[in-house]
Amino acid sequence: MQATFEKVRLGNRHLEEGVQALSSVAAAWKKLPWWVEPFTVAGVLIAFGIYSTAVIVFAGGQYEQYISPFFSFTATMDTPAWAPAFITAPMLLLWIPLGFRATCYYYRKAYYRAFFWDPPACQASAQTKEPRSAENYRGERALFVLNNVHRYFLYASFFVIAFLWYEAFRTVFTYDAGVQIAVGSLLWFANIILVSAYTFSCHSFRHLIGGNMNCYSCVKGGGARRKTYNFVSRLNAKHPQWAWYSLFSLLFTDIYLRLIAAGTIQDYVLISFGG
Ligand code: FES
Numbered sequence: 001m002q003a004t005f006e007k008v009r010l011g012n013r014h015l016e017e018g019v020q021a022l023s024s025v026a027a028a029w030k031k032l033p034w035w036v037e038p039f040t041v042a043g044v045l046i047a048f049g050i051y052s053t054a055v056i057v058f059a060g061g062q063y064e065q066y067i068s069p070f071f072s073f074t075a076t077m078d079t080p081a082w083a084p085a086f087i088t089a090p091m092l093l094l095w096i097p098l099g100f101r102a103t104c105y106y107y108r109k110a111y112y113r114a115f116f117w118d119p120p121a122c123q124a125s126a127q128t129k130e131p132r133s134a135e136n137y138r139g140e141r142a143l144f145v146l147n148n149v150h151r152y153f154l155y156a157s158f159f160v161i162a163f164l165w166y167e168a169f170r171t172v173f174t175y176d177a178g179v180q181i182a183v184g185s186l187l188w189f190a191n192i193i194l195v196s197a198y199t200f201s202c203h204s205f206r207h208l209i210g211g212n213m214n215c216y217s218c219v220k221g222g223g224a225r226r227k228t229y230n231f232v233s234r235l236n237a238k239h240p241q242w243a244w245y246s247l248f249s250l251l252f253t254d255i256y257l258r259l260i261a262a263g264t265i266q267d268y269v270l271i272s273f274g275g
Pocket of ligand 1: 100104105106107150198199201202203204205239
């Protein structure tokens with residue numbers, strides 16, 4: 001018993017040290033010059049764009065019980081006969097998550113700053129090109145008016161989320177091999193949990209759940225709706241973090257699949273029975 005307490009105490013200490021380390025990284029990040037953030041965002045988004053395009057156009061999406069998250073639902077699909085040769089099956093669905101992220105209120109802030117530099121940050125020293133003020137705000141004009149369809153991408157994303165959850169469970173119930181939990185399955189679950197947190201912390205979802213109501217006690221089921229709204233609001237407060245975590249988990253899960261398919265690493269099976 002004493003040994004168990006000691007283990008828990010040590011575990012808590014490591015957790016506290018981990019949280020402190022993360023807080024100091026966040027504090028150090030805030031002290032960096034203002035231009036570091038837009039440059040980093042631009043670099044990460046460009047790298048992600050190149051990697052995902054290469055995967056979708058040139059690579060396969062399935063290895064044993066795993067499917068690449070980029071290929072969920074479409075891995076076994078053929079492209080229709082009418083489609084030009086450069087169209088691959090994932091492209092038929094990936095416009096949904098791509099459109100969802102491109103029109104996301106948070107990503108818009110991030111890529112306006114990173115790519116349009118207009119202005120690149122909040123600090124006064126970054127506002128020399130065009131200082132922000134109520135007078136010179138021009139709103140969403142020209143092509144950017146399309147950003148207003150964000151809520152429709154959200155509705156379509158519910159289907160994508162359902163398929164990703166299905167794929168996550170499919171990595172565990174592998175049919176031939178019975179039930180098997182391996183590191184790859186854990187990555188799949190971590191990825192779908194983060195992607196779900198990103199999707200359900202969306203500002204449009206928060207509005208859909210309760211942001212459009214003035215009086216919860218005046219409607220049927222108002223109490224449950226208020227509780228859901230409060231929960232979504234807590235998720236929403238961390239929306240930028242979910243946006244980045246889910247992007248990296250998507251990348252990491254895909255890279256893991258490709259490394260085991262190439263034989264560079266082995267998938268470590270934690271639990272296996274049946275089959
Ligand atoms: S606001 Fe970011 S996904 Fe909706």
